[in-house]
Amino acid sequence: MQREIPLKILVPIKRVADPDNANKIKINPAGSAVDTSGLEWKMNPFDEYALEAALRLTENGKAPKARIGEVVVVTFAGKEAETTLRAALATGADRAIRVDTTDDALDGRLVALALKALVLAEKPDLGVMGKQAVDGDTNQVGQRLAELVDWPMATFAASVREEAENVLLVGREVDGGTLNLRVRLPAVVTVDLRIVAGASVHSRHTEAAFKYNDGVRFAPLPAIMAAKKKPLDTKTLAELAPGEKLTSPYARFERPSQRKAGIKVKDVAELVQRLSTEAKVI
Amino acid sequence: MANALVIAELGDDAKLKKSTLSAISFAKAALPALGGSFSILVLGGAGAELAAEELATYGAAQVLHCVDASLTHYTAEHYAPTVAEVAKGFALLVGTATSFGKDLLPRVAARLDAAYAGDCSGVSAENGRLVYRRPMYAGNAFGSCTLDTPIQVATARQSEFTPAEPVSGASPLAAVPKAAVGAAASRVEFVSLDAVKSERPELGDAKSVVSGGRALKEKFFEVLEPLADALGAALGASRAAVDAGYAPGDFQVGQTGKIVAPALYIAVGISGAIQHIAGMKGSRVIVAINKDAEAPIFQLADYGLVADLFQAVPALVSELKAKRAG
Numbered sequence: 320m321q322r323e324i325p326l327k328i329l330v331p332i333k334r335v336a337d338p339d340n341a342n343k344i345k346i347n348p349a350g351s352a353v354d355t356s357g358l359e360w361k362m363n364p365f366d367e368y369a370l371e372a373a374l375r376l377t378e379n380g381k382a383p384k385a386r387i388g389e390v391v392v393v394t395f396a397g398k399e400a401e402t403t404l405r406a407a408l409a410t411g412a413d414r415a416i417r418v419d420t421t422d423d424a425l426d427g428r429l430v431a432l433a434l435k436a437l438v439l440a441e442k443p444d445l446g447v448m449g450k451q452a453v454d455g456d457t458n459q460v461g462q463r464l465a466e467l468v469d470w471p472m473a474t475f476a477a478s479v480r481e482e483a484e485n486v487l488l489v490g491r492e493v494d495g496g497t498l499n500l501r502v503r504l505p506a507v508v509t510v511d512l513r514i515v516a517g518a519s520v521h522s523r524h525t526e527a528a529f530k531y532n533d534g535v536r537f538a539p540l541p542a543i544m545a546a547k548k549k550p551l552d553t554k555t556l557a558e559l560a561p562g563e564k565l566t567s568p569y570a571r572f573e574r575p576s577q578r579k580a581g582i583k584v585k586d587v588a589e590l591v592q593r594l595s596t597e598a599k600v601i
Numbered sequence: 602m603a604n605a606l607v608i609a610e611l612g613d614d615a616k617l618k619k620s621t622l623s624a625i626s627f628a629k630a631a632l633p634a635l636g637g638s639f640s641i642l643v644l645g646g647a648g649a650e651l652a653a654e655e656l657a658t659y660g661a662a663q664v665l666h667c668v669d670a671s672l673t674h675y676t677a678e679h680y681a682p683t684v685a686e687v688a689k690g691f692a693l694l695v696g697t698a699t700s701f702g703k704d705l706l707p708r709v710a711a712r713l714d715a716a717y718a719g720d721c722s723g724v725s726a727e728n729g730r731l732v733y734r735r736p737m738y739a740g741n742a743f744g745s746c747t748l749d750t751p752i753q754v755a756t757a758r759q760s761e762f763t764p765a766e767p768v769s770g771a772s773p774l775a776a777v778p779k780a781a782v783g784a785a786a787s788r789v790e791f792v793s794l795d796a797v798k799s800e801r802p803e804l805g806d807a808k809s810v811v812s813g814g815r816a817l818k819e820k821f822f823e824v825l826e827p828l829a830d831a832l833g834a835a836l837g838a839s840r841a842a843v844d845a846g847y848a849p850g851d852f853q854v855g856q857t858g859k860i861v862a863p864a865l866y867i868a869v870g871i872s873g874a875i876q877h878i879a880g881m882k883g884s885r886v887i888v889a890i891n892k893d894a895e896a897p898i899f900q901l902a903d904y905g906l907v908a909d910l911f912q913a914v915p916a917l918v919s920e921l922k923a924k925r926a927g
């Protein structure tokens with residue numbers, strides 16, 4: 320059966336305080352919260368990669384202007400995150416949804432429960448998302464969502480090839496190598512860093528030999544203007560996950576103990592001598 | 602009294618992974634607050650019984666095993682229903698913070714509607730409740746959380762928990778049936794595992810690690826293998842080296858790669874980005890070889906050598922060999 324929309328993909332994206340930043344993460348004096356003031360906010364890098372993968376799956380790499388499918392981005396955040404959604408729309412996503420809430424009202428369980436409600440309403444064929452959000456580093460939402468909707472999943476994906484309609488061959492980066500899984504849609508894929516290499520993602524419309532530029536695509540200026548007119552709906556967390564509340568509250572935060580710089584050795588001979596007599600590791 | 606259940610990790614060859622022993626240590630650390638005992642569940646195809654026997658030597662109240670042909674190659678869709686079914690009798694479910702545990706445990710947690718704390722570096726008891734300590738923001742902060750659901754699910758970072766040691770006596774073994782799977786299981790198929798073959802120790806277990814960065818270029822193995830051989834070390838890499846194709850993905854050390862804490866870590870041609878540091882700063886002794894004296898890696902290296910790696914590494918290998926011979 321030919322689908323109305325060839326492939327519909329839901330991509331949850333989170334706006335995070337970038338830990339890779341000159342003003343490093345601070346903890347408030349009470350130790351009760353991470354102080355993100357002065358940090359730069361950006362799209363979680365893994366979600367940027369997920370969006371790129373979703374775009375590649377809904378186009379022919381040679382003629383990317385013609386969309387073959389629909390990418391819907393969703394975030395759970397306050398209004399300020401709408402700039403992140405607009406950026407995703409400018410990059411090529413077709414539609415956006417913001418679920419109004421705040422970071423401190425969320426945990427992975429809640430996000431997954433709410434995403435389930437969205438999946439039931441939107442009926443995508445695929446959820447593509449980051450393997451982890453680099454603020455909490457919790458790495459759980461994709462796996463949870465897959466279970467809640469009883470879909471197969473392929474986490475930590477470094478490559479995705481659409482073998483045929485509804486069939487993905489996914490290369491997962493695992494300890495010890497690459498694990499190849501075949502999943503039938505609908506499914507959840509969570510992506511790892513290497514998903515944005517040039518030959519990592521191929522839709523069935525893209526020739527096998529086609530190579531993208533490494534990395535994510537950037538939005539040209541006209542697309543940024545056009546993105547302002549793309550649909551952006553809002554919903555509330557309460558309508559998607561009624562009666563649910565946070566179950567993994569954080570009571571305390573600390574800075575890790577800092578290592579001190581040691582010494583500079585003058586040459587290889589001194590290094591070996593110190594490693595053997597001082598550090599006693601060789 | 603509440604009990605803990607540890608999910609054992611087996612390799613694709615059905616051999617027990619050492620990461621499991623760290624998960625056992627995590628469970629033991631949680632026991633005083635729980636007041637009960639810990640059990641172990643192992644799933645797999647043929648050969649998993651052998652792993653169960655091996656696991657019976659770690660002091661568990663019981664070792665449960667579920668052996669089924671459909672469990673030979675791990676997929677979460679086939680494992681999660683059984684793990685969740687068994688876990689219903691426990692207050693705490695502990696897995697390994699490896700690609701296996703991080704894939705499986707959140708899925709099981711969702712099935713149990715349980716809260717999850719991943720990649721824990723510590724667990725303690727406060728006012729009779731378990732507090733989970735875990736790194737966040739690429740290791741720039743540690744957060745302590747509680748899990749407010751009847752069953753709590755966590756994964757333990759191997760580098761933070763000393764592997765459990767065998768004790769005297771053997772735990773009783775019991776077989777458990779495989780639970781019915783959902784529709785998801787029929788839509789996933791294991792195709793193959795492209796294993797990175799190596800005679801070297803595994804990154805997570807190694808006493809010494811030699812890691813290379815972008816600077817190694819196509820000479821990654823040519824330059825670093827002799828050094829790793831001389832030290833009996835595992836090989837690691839920065840993301841940049843992996844992205845460029847100089848080293849396999851499985852080598853990546855860092856926030857989103859492997860977390861290592863060997864006695865000796867040698868960073869060669871690695872600048873020291875926070876995401877890399879997050880994966881190795883627990884090492885006992887850190888050596889950095891970099892030609893840029895301002896590279897951030899020198900801020901945490903115990904011994905820094907400012908030098909061109911293409912000269913320094915071969916010289917280091919000769920020096921080590923000479924020392925051994927002498």
Ligand SMILES: Cc1cc2nc3c(=O)[nH]c(=O)nc-3n(C[C@H](O)[C@H](O)[C@H](O)COP(=O)(O)OP(=O)(O)OC[C@H]3O[C@@H](n4cnc5c(N)ncnc54)[C@H](O)[C@@H]3O)c2cc1C
Nearest residue numbers: 814815816839840841855856857858870872877892893910
């Ligand atoms: C979401 C996210 C996750 C990430 N996760 C990880 C992760 O898990 N692990 C990780 O490593 N990175 C990770 N990164 C990437 C990280 O930010 C850095 O880009 C990466 O670690 C840099 O690798 P590098 O040090 O090899 O390369 P560079 O930063 O390019 O450093 C190369 C170094 O080599 C030195 N050099 C050059 N030539 C020579 C020579 N001849 N002799 C000696 N020294 C020389 C240079 O002085 C320089 O310091 C992540 C980034 C993001 C955004």
Ligand SMILES: Nc1ncnc2c1ncn2[C@@H]1O[C@H](COP(=O)(O)O)[C@@H](O)[C@H]1O
Nearest residue numbers: 331332395448449451452457458459460
């Ligand atoms: N607040 C959020 N809004 C949108 N997506 C989210 C949010 N939190 C988590 N996600 C998604 O879940 C993935 C995994 O996040 P986590 O399990 O929190 O590490 C992220 O890469 C996002 O795709």
